[in-house]
Amino acid sequence: MILLKDGVKYFLHDYVSEEELEKMVIEHHRDIFGTNSLYFDPQTMKTQTGIEARNDGVILTLDQNKWYILEVELTKHRLDEHIIPQITKFSIAYEEAGTRRKIIDTLYRTIRQDPERTVKIRTQEIEDLHKTLSDLIDIEPTIAIIIDQKTPELDSICKKLPFQTRTIEFRTYSRENIGTGVHIHEFQPLFEKKIEMLPTKRPTVPSGEGPRKLVEVIEVAELVFRGEPLNEAFKNIAKQHGINESTVRDKCTRQLGINTGQFKEKIQDKNRFITFLKEKYPQHEHLIDERLS
Numbered sequence: 001m002i003l004l005k006d007g008v009k010y011f012l013h014d015y016v017s018e019e020e021l022e023k024m025v026i027e028h029h030r031d032i033f034g035t036n037s038l039y040f041d042p043q044t045m046k047t048q049t050g051i052e053a054r055n056d057g058v059i060l061t062l063d064q065n066k067w068y069i070l071e072v073e074l075t076k077h078r079l080d081e082h083i084i085p086q087i088t089k090f091s092i093a094y095e096e097a098g099t100r101r102k103i104i105d106t107l108y109r110t111i112r113q114d115p116e117r118t119v120k121i122r123t124q125e126i127e128d129l130h131k132t133l134s135d136l137i138d139i140e141p142t143i144a145i146i147i148d149q150k151t152p153e154l155d156s157i158c159k160k161l162p163f164q165t166r167t168i169e170f171r172t173y174s175r176e177n178i179g180t181g182v183h184i185h186e187f188q189p190l191f192e193k194k195i196e197m198l199p200t201k202r203p204t205v206p207s208g209e210g211p212r213k214l215v216e217v218i219e220v221a222e223l224v225f226r227g228e229p230l231n232e233a234f235k236n237i238a239k240q241h242g243i244n245e246s247t248v249r250d251k252c253t254r255q256l257g258i259n260t261g262q263f264k265e266k267i268q269d270k271n272r273f274i275t276f277l278k279e280k281y282p283q284h285e286h287l288i289d290e291r292l293s
Contacts, residue, residue: 003173003184010173010184015074015148022056022072024185025146025170029059032146032168033068034191036124037061038117040110045093045102053089059144060107060136063124064191067136068144069163075149083157087143091162094140104133138255139213140247144190146170162244166190213251214281216241218291220252221277224267225292256280 003010015021025032029039040058057070069090073079093099108130111117126132143165147154150169158165168187175182216237223233234252238245252263257280266273274292278285 001171001173005184009176011176013172013174013180013183015172018072018074018077021074021146021148021170024172025070025072026057028185028187032187032189033059033144034061034064034189036063036120038111038120040107043103043106045090045099047093047096047099051089051092053086053093055086055090058103058107060133061191062121062126062132062136065136065139067139067141068166068190069141071143071145073145073147075147075151075154079151079153079157083145084160087161087163100137104130104137107133107137140164140250142166144168146187162246164243213255214277214284214287216248216251217256217277218288220248221267221273221292225270230264230267 001012026039030037038060040060042055042057044052044054046052055069056072059068059070061067069087071083071086073083111121111129121129140163143161143163145154145158145165145167147167147169148171150167154167158167168190171186172180173184173186174180219237219240220230220233223236224230228236234245234248238248241248249260253260256263258266266276270292274288277288277292281288
């Protein structure tokens with residue numbers, strides 16, 4: 001592949017190592033994830049049983065209410081031997097409340113110690129940073145795999161991962177006879193338009209909409225109230241949204257502060273279940289009534 005600009009040729013660059021590509025990604029993380037995104041150095045998480053998971057960095061996009069686990073890869077390496085074990089270990093670690101608390105505390109501490117990050121937080125009018133981080137980390141991360149070239153193997157691997165995954169092909173072209181001192185990057189950003197700053201107060205949620213985790217709980221309940229077995233309801237809602245069944249189960253249990261047995265017990269009594277959801281989501285009572293009453 002050759003790029004031609006004003007008669008000058010740019011040739012596709014062959015990355016020497018993942019570290020070289022990683023440095024370029026970090027340099028342009030705001031172009032990839034959004035103007036207000038925050039990059040954090042690689043994190044190593046360890047479970048109580050000693051399982052360790054290390055990533056290539058963490059990206060927060062608070063104005064988009066998302067966070068990413070960064071994985072930078074080269075196709076010349078064995079992707080299956082690296083990506084699947086790493087993300088699987090992270091998934092195991094993420095399930096532990098203690099691990100999530102460590103992630104939150106580490107990010108909070110890092111932001112507070114960095115003037116540049118602190119200023120960016122202030123521009124977004126975030127009043128309680130620790131709570132904002134806690135709410136964000138409670139949402140499952142998206143795995144951002146940035147690679148020099150997409151392959152069928154990568155597509156197959158992504159289907160086996162326990163989290164939602166986005167893949168980005170990041171290519172670099174260097175100027176003829178000069179090298180990467182003059183270069184062009186080619187990639188598809190993960191955001192499509194300029195994101196506005198978060199308002200001080202959350203806008204009223206229109207009828208029929210709501211936080212995704214609540215909507216999926218309601219959808220499970222709707223199926224159960226129509227007579228569908230709970231396990232089948234979990235599977236069908238997961239299939240409908242293109243996510244793992246474990247993700248739906250997590251929203252119906254851990255994220256509601258209850259276990260599976262308690263969820264099964266509550267959902268057997270429709271009125272009791274509706275009351276329970278309203279106590280958890282008082283700002284969305286109208287949505288719960290519309291869908292379940």
